[in-house]
Amino acid sequence: QGKKLSDALRISAYVFSTGLLMFTALVNSVSWFMQNISLGNFWQTAWLEFYDYMEGDEWTIFLTGAALVPALAFWGFNGILLVADITGKPAFITRYRIQLGKNDPVDKKKLWKAIYTVLGNQFFVSFPMLVPMFYIMKWWDNTYSKELPTFQWFLVELSIFTVVEEILFYYTHRLGHHPVLYKHIHKKHHEWTAPIGVVSIYAHPIEHIVSNTLPVMTGPMIMGSHIVSISAWFSLALVTTSISHCGYHLPLLPSPEFHDFHHLKFNQCYGVLGVLDFLHGTDRMFRQTKAFERHKVLLSLTPLSQSIPEPPKKEE
Numbered sequence: 001q002g003k004k005l006s007d008a009l010r011i012s013a014y015v016f017s018t019g020l021l022m023f024t025a026l027v028n029s030v031s032w033f034m035q036n037i038s039l040g041n042f043w044q045t046a047w048l049e050f051y052d053y054m055e056g057d058e059w060t061i062f063l064t065g066a067a068l069v070p071a072l073a074f075w076g077f078n079g080i081l082l083v084a085d086i087t088g089k090p091a092f093i094t095r096y097r098i099q100l101g102k103n104d105p106v107d108k109k110k111l112w113k114a115i116y117t118v119l120g121n122q123f124f125v126s127f128p129m130l131v132p133m134f135y136i137m138k139w140w141d142n143t144y145s146k147e148l149p150t151f152q153w154f155l156v157e158l159s160i161f162t163v164v165e166e167i168l169f170y171y172t173h174r175l176g177h178h179p180v181l182y183k184h185i186h187k188k189h190h191e192w193t194a195p196i197g198v199v200s201i202y203a204h205p206i207e208h209i210v211s212n213t214l215p216v217m218t219g220p221m222i223m224g225s226h227i228v229s230i231s232a233w234f235s236l237a238l239v240t241t242s243i244s245h246c247g248y249h250l251p252l253l254p255s256p257e258f259h260d261f262h263h264l265k266f267n268q269c270y271g272v273l274g275v276l277d278f279l280h281g282t283d284r285m286f287r288q289t290k291a292f293e294r295h296k297v298l299l300s301l302t303p304l305s306q307s308i309p310e311p312p313k314k315e316e
Contacts, residue, residue, distance in 0.1 A: 140224030161219030
């Protein structure tokens, strides 16, 4: 056990230090790029025009940034995926299906049930949760500042948001797999063993509060973030969780193999980034599969299900 812990800490230190160096280089490079092409001035001007158009109404500004924009990002992205799920077209998307033969096409009755639940979670769970968040952000007295945060600071915030979400989601998600809670709450989400994008927030209302919404909201509330940062983070979180559930390993997008494997096996890959899964050993089975070999950004047009296929099943 001591050796395993030592190995885990050493690997974690290596990953963290390497990631820190890459992050620093990225921040410096992107910041220089942003400053030299004056994108900073463009966004600052756009924000001031929007603020004046809303006449400084903080509640309307908050709802637009924290509810409307993320919802448009979620349904815009999933609308494209739903066309592929329902019609099987365009083939460019469907040929990248992870679980071959599943949702081909998707069960429409099951799909409509999922869509109704998702809309219910958005309107009757997520929206009411924005009310206390609004007053918390108002207390910070920075959320509606006329001066946007610098791009460097936004990247720092984004890193903190991601770490907070990883910790809260991993442990609340894993708790949801306790037999008592799973049967009454989390089992609903796992009705989809081969998930599609829209079911990323198909869940029991309690799970949607504890595991889906709070982990994403907590970071901005701790940091007292600007509404523009909140809007970008909420939109990014919804699109990335849709990617992780979409069932397609598409070129240039983050790999969904990790969470797709969780839906397939139930007791593996509880987190988002995989760091806590590695430290707790809840990805051991995953690491022994072809799915782990495919868990990378696809940089070619050849589906990974073809270049790294599953081994043939043994004949009985």
